[in-house]
Amino acid sequence: MHTRWSWTALALSLAVTSGAWAQLEKGSIAPDIEAKVWLNTDGEAISLQDTRGMITVLYFWVSFHEGGKYFFDDLNVFENSQGVAMGVRIIGLTSGEAKRTEPGIKKHKIFFPVGCESKADQDYRVEFWPYMVIVDPEGKVAWSGSPADGSEAVTTIRDILATNPPTRTHPKAAAAARSQLGVARAALQTEDYSGATRAARIALEKAMTGDTLKTHCQEFVDLLEALGRDAILRADRAVSAENWSEAVRQLRFVTRHFRGLDCYRTAKDKLDKLAKDHENVKRELGDIAGSEAAKADIKRARQFVEQRKFGEAYVLLEKVVATYPDSAEADAADALRGRLAGDARVMAEVTDYKAAKDCKEWISSARSYIAARRLTEARALLRRVLDEYPDSSFADEAMTELVRIQ
Structure with a gap:
């Protein structure tokens, strides 16, 4: 420009x-x-x-x-x-x-x-x-x-x-924010707290301060914060009772599922302090400070991004976050994953990558059933593609086959 x-x-x-x-x-x-x-x-x-x-x-x-x-x-x-x-x-x-x-x-x-x-x-x-x-x-x-x-x-x-900054969200950003807020609500209903948090953070970032849409996004984030704080309170009670395993379990629940929120930082600080003050807590946590394997995975993920292999990169970053949830490497992986998640085109490729193995097998089997005139089995497999991976390119392929055999 x-x-x-x-x-x-x-x-x-x-x-x-x-x-x-x-x-x-x-x-x-x-x-x-x-x-x-x-x-x-x-x-x-x-x-x-x-x-x-x-x-x-x-x-x-x-x-x-x-x-x-x-x-x-x-x-x-x-x-x-x-x-x-x-x-x-x-x-x-x-x-x-x-x-x-x-x-x-x-x-x-x-x-x-x-x-x-x-x-x-x-x-x-x-x-x-x-x-x-x-x-x-x-x-x-x-x-x-x-x-x-x-x-x-x-x-x-x-x-x-x-x-005099804008107080209204651009229509394209508003559509993306509403979509992510819908994803967050659906994830919360299935107790996918990590997915709900990730989508809610994206929605909140896209909505403009002063817009009522921003308020709706913030209200949902506040709900997630409340869930995290409840777990922290349970951890505090466990610490008072010197029930270290329960304290660690509750705090790690927060650090695994509410990454990026205030409750995540509070829980992480408490975990670090417990590990520093109590040797048995340190043993409970294990080696979470850093991992050469995690660093290597993040490096590979960055290389995948440079090669525009977003599906491979995203799955690798998810692995780091899940395997080393309380580490600095997990924070770095989650930050990179968040940037990828903010791009709809990238996430479409990620969805296709995750869907590829299942969908290719189901569509191939469905075509075999069609050739054998076993249309009931074929329809079941094609509908499974639509139900489980509705946003993937394979959904279009499955729909084409369904229309063909109607």
């Missing part, structure tokens, strides 16, 4: 102008936006009311001039990387017809919303293209001008983030 936006002279040479520049006054209420046709929104119209609480970047261009397309790549990258996390939403606006605009949107792989056949440029006094307006979370104009002035645009966004 910074590289292209620093090429001011080039962008100015590309700009189309029809007269003197007439910018909206900084601090004025930004006019609402309208368009006859919206792309990348599932057909739903967008207004600035929908983006209130976020930083909104309006990008105006005309389809007949190449200058407007010059910044597409930068805007797209920013939207899908930093923008989503920071609560910055980009909206494209053009007066061009949708049927003429859509091919270019697909060609340049634009993912942010685009309003076609829009007259918003008149309300924003746009007299040259491409043109950009930054609207703060309160709906006021914070900056407007040529996207060539990239340093000014970036500085404006940074200033808003520092003084």
Whole structure:
């Protein structure tokens, strides 16, 4: 983003102008936006009311001039990387017809919303293209001008983030947070405390402070914290009774399942102190301080990540956390695992990797049953793929086979 936006002279040479520049006054209420046709929104119209609480970047261009397309790549990258996390939403606006605009949107792989056949440029006094307006979370104009002035645009966004940060989660981040919160709730119902904690932490990280979604995520994390604190209280009672085995069991339950939460740090500190003060507790814990094998596994996992073998990396990191739950190596493995879990595409590959062995066998057997006209057995195996690995690519393959034999 910074590289292209620093090429001011080039962008100015590309700009189309029809007269003197007439910018909206900084601090004025930004006019609402309208368009006859919206792309990348599932057909739903967008207004600035929908983006209130976020930083909104309006990008105006005309389809007949190449200058407007010059910044597409930068805007797209920013939207899908930093923008989503920071609560910055980009909206494209053009007066061009949708049927003429859509091919270019697909060609340049634009993912942010685009309003076609829009007259918003008149309300924003746009007299040259491409043109950009930054609207703060309160709906006021914070900056407007040529996207060539990239340093000014970036500085404006940074200033808003520092003084008037967004209080509304970007729609893409909100969808991911709600999905992870659903995963966390389902995991808790099956007493998968580790899975619930991991998903809840991801959801909490994606939701923006000040958003009610953040409150819902925090409430769920607080519930997990309460479960961890209950176990710590049981451990404290066991220590008072000098029941070291029970104390260790309760504290290790917390360090295994509530990693990253406050109760995890409390339990880990208590375990360390008990091991230091009581030799029998140290023996109970065993050699958890560090493991060359764990370090080697983490090194291999990092190599897998570099090779983009995310399934192998994730499974190896899970092994380290499960085998050495109270060690520094487990903390390092969990941190790396958390970063991988935050990427939906990576987790789709992880799911496929875990599913591969089972699903390949079931689908192969199902096809053998189909060839033998034993359709009942075939359907049972194909439905098992759908039930146990619904988010894997094998689910699509199983569904295709099911449809074929209906």
